Amino acid sequence: DIQMTQSPSSLSASVGDRVTITCRASQSISSYLNWYQQKPGKAPKLLIYAASSSQSGVPSRFSGSGSGTDFTLTIGSLQPEDFATYYCQQSYSTPPFTFGPGTKVDIK
């Protein structure tokens, strides 16, 4: 099975900061990488699919990049509503479609 790692596991940032979260796959997954945002007590929400395509309605400050084994989610200017946990997920080839362990973004 493909394993996913994320770094950092948590970070503290201020409103207006540029935030970068990294996701790494244990083998090449081309661009089969999705990003989700989860707020406490809520279901995850799709932000980015196919590594760099933004889901409709997602603010433009969220962007994704990467291919192969290394991927990045960037929040251009952190807003109060962006404090949440972010998960990457690989959807390469056959299941299981594993998730990364998550990155919690909280207020500095």
Next chain:
Amino acid sequence: QVQLVQSGAEVKKPGASVKVSCKASGYTFTSYGISWVRQAPGQGLEWMGWISAYNGNTNYAQKLQGRVTMTTDTSTSTAYMELRSLRSDDTAVYYCARVVVIITNNWFDPWGQGTLVTVSS
């Protein structure tokens, strides 16, 4: 709008079974799959498996093989996930999500609101 609405919270004893439902609306049910994901308290997301609402084909996570069954009822646009022989470490919030497939890529959108399943004696 596209929506998935799940059944309510459940409390079960060890060894029992639970069946969670996920009713879809706002789209053609048989044109997409449904995946199930669970989240233990304070933990990350664990993919459990998925089912094609078109033909009923399933694929389950290896660790749950033999204990989980996913089904659909196309007449009511509802997906079901049954987990048997429950253990305390099955305590989690269970989510369903629509699987969007474009060529060979897929992603989960939207998600149901979640169903808390508590396993306790």
